[in-house]
Amino acid sequence: MAVICDTAAEAVRGVEDGSTVLVGGFGLAGMPVALVDALIEQGAADLTVVSNNAGNGDTGLAALLAAGRVRKVVCSFPRQADSWVFEGLHRAGKIELELVPQGNLAERMRAAGAGIGAFYCPTGAGTLLAEGKETREIDGRTHVLEYPIRGDVALIGAHRADRMGNLVYRKTARNFGPVMATAAATTIVQVAEVVDPGTLDPESVVTPGIFVDRVVAA
Amino acid sequence: MAVICDTAAEAVRGVEDGSTVLVGGFGLAGMPVALVDALIEQGAADLTVVSNNAGNGDTGLAALLAAGRVRKVVCSFPRQADSWVFEGLHRAGKIELELVPQGNLAERMRAAGAGIGAFYCPTGAGTLLAEGKETREIDGRTHVLEYPIRGDVALIGAHRADRMGNLVYRKTARNFGPVMATAAATTIVQVAEVVDPGTLDPESVVTPGIFVDRVVAA
Amino acid sequence: MSLDRHRIAARVARDIPRGSHVNLGIGQPTLVADHLPPDSGVVLHTENGMLNMGPAATGGDVDPDLTNAGKAPVTELPGASYFHQADSFAMVRGGHLDVCVLGAFQVSVSGDLANWHTGAPGAIPAVGGAMDLAAGARRVFVMMTLFAEDGTPKLVPACTYPLTGLACVTRLYTDLATFDLGPRGAVVRETHGPTVAELSGRLSLPLAGGPARH
Amino acid sequence: MSLDRHRIAARVARDIPRGSHVNLGIGQPTLVADHLPPDSGVVLHTENGMLNMGPAATGGDVDPDLTNAGKAPVTELPGASYFHQADSFAMVRGGHLDVCVLGAFQVSVSGDLANWHTGAPGAIPAVGGAMDLAAGARRVFVMMTLFAEDGTPKLVPACTYPLTGLACVTRLYTDLATFDLGPRGAVVRETHGPTVAELSGRLSLPLAGGPARH
Numbered sequence: 118m119a120v121i122c123d124t125a126a127e128a129v130r131g132v133e134d135g136s137t138v139l140v141g142g143f144g145l146a147g148m149p150v151a152l153v154d155a156l157i158e159q160g161a162a163d164l165t166v167v168s169n170n171a172g173n174g175d176t177g178l179a180a181l182l183a184a185g186r187v188r189k190v191v192c193s194f195p196r197q198a199d200s201w202v203f204e205g206l207h208r209a210g211k212i213e214l215e216l217v218p219q220g221n222l223a224e225r226m227r228a229a230g231a232g233i234g235a236f237y238c239p240t241g242a243g244t245l246l247a248e249g250k251e252t253r254e255i256d257g258r259t260h261v262l263e264y265p266i267r268g269d270v271a272l273i274g275a276h277r278a279d280r281m282g283n284l285v286y287r288k289t290a291r292n293f294g295p296v297m298a299t300a301a302a303t304t305i306v307q308v309a310e311v312v313d314p315g316t317l318d319p320e321s322v323v324t325p326g327i328f329v330d331r332v333v334a335a
Numbered sequence: 336m337a338v339i340c341d342t343a344a345e346a347v348r349g350v351e352d353g354s355t356v357l358v359g360g361f362g363l364a365g366m367p368v369a370l371v372d373a374l375i376e377q378g379a380a381d382l383t384v385v386s387n388n389a390g391n392g393d394t395g396l397a398a399l400l401a402a403g404r405v406r407k408v409v410c411s412f413p414r415q416a417d418s419w420v421f422e423g424l425h426r427a428g429k430i431e432l433e434l435v436p437q438g439n440l441a442e443r444m445r446a447a448g449a450g451i452g453a454f455y456c457p458t459g460a461g462t463l464l465a466e467g468k469e470t471r472e473i474d475g476r477t478h479v480l481e482y483p484i485r486g487d488v489a490l491i492g493a494h495r496a497d498r499m500g501n502l503v504y505r506k507t508a509r510n511f512g513p514v515m516a517t518a519a520a521t522t523i524v525q526v527a528e529v530v531d532p533g534t535l536d537p538e539s540v541v542t543p544g545i546f547v548d549r550v551v552a553a
Numbered sequence: 554m555s556l557d558r559h560r561i562a563a564r565v566a567r568d569i570p571r572g573s574h575v576n577l578g579i580g581q582p583t584l585v586a587d588h589l590p591p592d593s594g595v596v597l598h599t600e601n602g603m604l605n606m607g608p609a610a611t612g613g614d615v616d617p618d619l620t621n622a623g624k625a626p627v628t629e630l631p632g633a634s635y636f637h638q639a640d641s642f643a644m645v646r647g648g649h650l651d652v653c654v655l656g657a658f659q660v661s662v663s664g665d666l667a668n669w670h671t672g673a674p675g676a677i678p679a680v681g682g683a684m685d686l687a688a689g690a691r692r693v694f695v696m697m698t699l700f701a702e703d704g705t706p707k708l709v710p711a712c713t714y715p716l717t718g719l720a721c722v723t724r725l726y727t728d729l730a731t732f733d734l735g736p737r738g739a740v741v742r743e744t745h746g747p748t749v750a751e752l753s754g755r756l757s758l759p760l761a762g763g764p765a766r767h
Numbered sequence: 768m769s770l771d772r773h774r775i776a777a778r779v780a781r782d783i784p785r786g787s788h789v790n791l792g793i794g795q796p797t798l799v800a801d802h803l804p805p806d807s808g809v810v811l812h813t814e815n816g817m818l819n820m821g822p823a824a825t826g827g828d829v830d831p832d833l834t835n836a837g838k839a840p841v842t843e844l845p846g847a848s849y850f851h852q853a854d855s856f857a858m859v860r861g862g863h864l865d866v867c868v869l870g871a872f873q874v875s876v877s878g879d880l881a882n883w884h885t886g887a888p889g890a891i892p893a894v895g896g897a898m899d900l901a902a903g904a905r906r907v908f909v910m911m912t913l914f915a916e917d918g919t920p921k922l923v924p925a926c927t928y929p930l931t932g933l934a935c936v937t938r939l940y941t942d943l944a945t946f947d948l949g950p951r952g953a954v955v956r957e958t959h960g961p962t963v964a965e966l967s968g969r970l971s972l973p974l975a976g977g978p979a980r981h
Contacts, residue, residue: 146833193894194894203891204891207891219895220896224853224856224860227853239902240860240903243932244930
């Protein structure tokens, strides 16, 4: 059952050093900035962060990186006009990078949430990013074996939650939130508003409350 | 681009003998009865039908079976109080059955729609239904290798469509529709109502029009 | 005194933690819902695609588009959500259900489950979501009578019926006793009438005995 | 005359069938949208989770929650839908996009694509959805200049940059010519200025020649 927290600090309590943290957002759309700020304050270090990007500008994920708390970033698109924090750390050898095609990033987290032990897919076959991975010919096409990506914690942003943890999102800010919510042991959500059960249309709930552990309006 | 048809007969035109037809519904909830009736009229035979059940009562899928058009049923739950048509045919050796756990049925069709060549999952490991299938130990647990189920045609029921083929469903009648829509070469949908683009809330569309080929209000 | 199926259901309900997400198998396990306290916060999952399912629908509330996994008309509670089959079984298989309660033909002392197929020649089996639930739920409870109508034990050293899942059942609720199952074999948690020694004899099984007897 | 990037984009747009579902890669391929006729019925997919994306947003229409794959603010058209990343890439990888248009560092005559990594020491590569699009779209078009700024051909016998996908590009649109690519090698569909023989010489490649010259 989802717990509704009063503060972002309460929501991120207990994240341990060495955790794998899934961080939602595509650039800043859907980035749970208040939760990431609270995590910086909370102090967990030696983190592996899984996110589409490696931080934009100086806020959110970029600030967590700048604070030196992240050992490794697993992402699809680290290099952008405003990814100077990551680039500086990476060039200085202070942060590890695992580059994963965006579809594999999403599907590997879905697999973690859906009880799929591994899956075959053609993305990246024959490229550097599949080097060393097991392959198999299926229907005449080379497929690469991919394993789930699980989080100890997911920090995601959504638009509204009800008190049972059901979530709806807004436009393309939906992006990785619903997938990460299924893939982490503890899913923590930042929303604009918490409403009573029965307020959200049951046909339109995107993330059912079963996947949500903590919610904070921030 | 979805084609809006005037009649169910027009919607099912061209289904060929020997096709694999995915038929939506869980019992009668979501069963596209008008499309199945039109398919009986259309005459395609020697079909493989993939559906959760093997027909209920004497209408819909049961009527298609009774008409002798189905060579094989792939389903999770053929035996029910009202599945006399299937049982009679099966006992008489006139229809083949492939029994698939419901979660594998859904996931194997999702795999077909999502470009997954095969996947490992623990369901059924060590049981009759996994006999002869390849297995692999992952994280200390036996996983069974499962392959996609693809349809030549999907016949599904939804609640409303817009003219671009976007679909919404009603309550638990949603069941297999959204999954089958992704897994067939041609997806044909029966709805209660066709509306103009812009009428359905973009946040609440369950099946985007990209998966829909033909729509009929019936 | 031995328990009727309603009292077995009540006994199961007592062990379901507050706020759990629970799937109740079709048939007798459905009765468990009637014994959950109104403030339990338990959220029922039905694998045909819904969370926070309400009680059976009657009269004007019956909606052919709103059924449970047994295809009986049900209702929705505030905070419900609907989803398609792949998402529904992702929940089941991904380990998100806290508890699932199933019926059984046979259960072995190590927790193997047989509940989908008698194996009789000519029988048409039906599996539905049973194998997914057995493999995916965090805890699998079984409720059944301890003996078949002909007196044959249904808790056995090893299942003779085709299996639904291996080593998946952690607790067994019956009319005569409640057991923990696992690698150590069957451990009696409590009995309803017979002594542990009597049960052991009737089942022809070694049973580690719990203290409780009701 | 050789084409500028807007005219290359217009040339690509002409080959996109009416009513197609299309993904336009970030950068120059985005320009193709400006050249689709208003009644084309083409539905644009953006892999961050939307179908029927509209033009760039300006002024008061800018919404930080509504961006394209390049993270630029965009608009929605009637009939749009939103979905999460696993669903978005299920569309891409499941073969549901009719056409995807990408940029490239290099393309080989057999359709290999290199567009994510220069391979330079110390370079931080970024792949995004390029490998999924290359592997999953029914037809992969590339638009690029035929030669790099230093005059090096970008259509090559075999890519020297790290690959994005093998044998995936079916048509290449450049400033100087349009090519079909595949197992037979590069076939010129039309040129914009040079003759096929001139192109063949500058590229040091055998080219099967199409008749059209514009």
